[in-house]
Amino acid sequence: KAGVTQTPRYLIKTRGQQVTLSCSPISGHRSVSWYQQTPGQGLQFLFEYFSETQRNKGNFPGRFSGRQFSNSRSEMNVSTLELGDSALYLCASSSFDRQGDSNYGYTFGSGTRLTVV
């Protein structure tokens, strides 16, 4: 079956701009989570969407937002980009229907590498 698809793979933006990243989950998965990965901070949880609703949220400023569509595809948006937003943005999809209901980790996409100049 197809994996988690993230587009685009690479993106270069200028400071102050905004950006939208897309994530298509594995078919049948209704939960999509987003992470930011940087060399200094590692992988950090941004937020999770389930059934078009934000279900959990990490400790990121309001410039980071997301949404989920009825087909479970998700987008994340970063407004007023800063140099420090340069990172690999990973999404992961899972089939958990209730929080904490499974013994298994979820499936990550290959990520979108965002460079802010």
Place this chain on the structure above:
Amino acid sequence: GQNIDQPTEMTATEGAIVQINCTYQTSGFNGLFWYQQHAGEAPTFLSYNVLDGLEEKGRFSSFLSRSKGYSYLLLKELQMKDSASYLCAVRDQFYGQNFVFGPGTRLSVLP
């Protein structure tokens, strides 16, 4: 708060055994996971522990001690393809089923 610590880098020889340690502090522990990530690729799931003890899965084993906030990943019969970053991740109830990740351990396997 949450804190996860693991060594930054390790080096081992092909065919050898290596143990990657992870210590954690979290208020809502709900499982410890290990992921492998090759450069430029997605993290892939390796193992999962929620109860104390050893879980074995082929060449990979993972151990958990909840009272000590400690886990390790054991890799046997190392192969060159095992050169990658190994990420220790705790599922924290504060974030639902999502994870707090450690900084990752970059393992280099030498011939």
